[in-house]
Amino acid sequence: MTSKEHKKHTDLVRPALGNYGRNEWAIVGAPCMYIKALADKVIGALSATYKCAYADTSHNDEIILAPGRLASGAVLDYTDQINYQQFNYNNAPTPFKLRQQFSEADLVLVNGNHQQAKAQVVIIYSNKEASLQKRLKQLTNVELILLAENVDDVFDFIKEGLPNWQNIPIYQLDETHKIIAFFEAKMQQAKPILNGLVLAGGKSMRMGFDKGAVSWFGKEQRYHVADMLKPFCQEIFISCRAEQKPQIDINYNVLEDTFTGLGPFGAILSAFREQPDKAWLVVACDLPLLETDTFKSLVSQRNVSSIATAFNSPDNEFPEPLITIWEPKSYPVLLAFLAQGYSCPRKVLINSDVNLLQISNPDALTNVNTPEELEKAKRTIHQKIANA
Known part of the structure; x- marks a missing residue:
């Protein structure tokens, strides 16, 4: 008799963090002052x-009292300094x-003489050869080698x-412009890929029927918005509740809410739970006046x-979270x-570091939640078609 191995924890996609x-x-590889x-x-x-950001280890070997109230037993001591904040x-x-x-x-740079990171920059410094050799096992992903003064070759x-x-690129330690260009290129390469998420999981209680199923432009709005995102996103998903999944066209990717009962907030979290290293262009399905230029601007x-x-x-002069x-x-x-x-989601944007833009066409953010708003939006769309 065999038994299946019991799994204690849910499988989760972990972000690619070091x-x-x-x-x-x-x-690593040079005196700390050079690093x-x-x-x-x-x-x-x-x-x-x-x-x-930068990470290092103190070089002060003297025994000193802990700063602030830590010496009295506090677990945390915060000081609002004049030019910076100190924890x-x-x-x-x-x-x-x-x-x-x-x-x-x-971007995080680390003093590799004391701390480790998932990638390394190795400095070939003559007086640090023995020290560097001891750290050879830590050199798991060397991406740049720098030759210090009076050094002609790699050890x-x-x-x-x-x-x-x-x-591996090899530069002189004093070739600052090349070193900076290396990091600039690495950061450009690390730009997160952009996915699209169409929010179509609402219950549409004020409308009385599924807003995502309204056909404004010859197809259901959730599919129309998904198609608009194609030029801008690698993958596009329609976010929905579990019971809605069978109703979604099989030609479109579906991302079921796994943070339930939280509305759009839960849909965004569900997307990150699925692919935490991607960026998500999130757009609600009840913005019928959206145009391609709106996405292009964003x-x-x-x-x-x-x-x-x-x-x-x-x-209201607040960030609009549902086209973000x-x-x-x-x-x-x-x-x-x-x-x-x-x-x-709006509270998160208001209280965080956000790149806030002014929209050239405010009508694009018109939200339709009720039958009255639907009829008004229809008239606006028909008028635009007539004028065109």
Whole structure:
């Protein structure tokens, strides 16, 4: 008699995170002052476009009192400094907590003499040969090699330990422009792929029938919107409740809500649960006046460093959450809001770093929820067709 292996946990798609974030490099092989100087140059050059972070270990070996009230037993000490905010913790963070702390960062540079990251930049520095050799097993994904002053070649043990070393870019440590260009190219390559999500899972209680099934332009609106997204997205999904799934045309991808009872908020979370490393262009199916130019404007002005790119609603001057590009870094933010009892996408946008745009055609954001609004939208559409 055989028994099936019992699975304790649900299979989840995990984001492609390292020790700190998605894009992280440990700089290793040189004295710490050289590593810090290089990190300063890279961060200084890229910080206008990307949110950058740095991780290191204190070099002070003296026994000193913990800062602030930590010495008195506090677990957390927060100080609103004049030019920055300071958090001091009593306990070392777990790997999970550490990734939460760095979740806002697009790029993380790490002092590889003390910490590790999923990719490495190796500096060939003559006086650090023995130290670097001890770290050879940590060089799991070397993407750049830098030759320090008075060094002409890569160490032999590096060549032996990295069979592909000749395919790795090799620059001089003082070739700052090349090093910065390397990181710029890596960040451009890391731009999250954009998927589309048509929100069609609402119960349409005010309308009295399924809003997504209304035919404005010769096909049901949920399919019309999905087709409009094709030029901008790699994959497009129609978001729906479980009981709606059999009603969806088999020619369209379906993404069933797995965060149930939360409306659009749950649909967005369900999309990230399925593909956490993709960005999602989320659009409601009850915006019949949307035009292709609206999507073109949103996508062309997308800022991957913000958690989202959204239009400013002309009605109330708040971000419009239901035609928005949500970046992968918004996933933990959405979950954090949910943990505090909030399930409003607009509240997340209002209280987060968002790339907020002005829309050239405010009518495109017209929302249709009632039969009266439906008739008004029909008249507007017919008028536009007549004028054309």
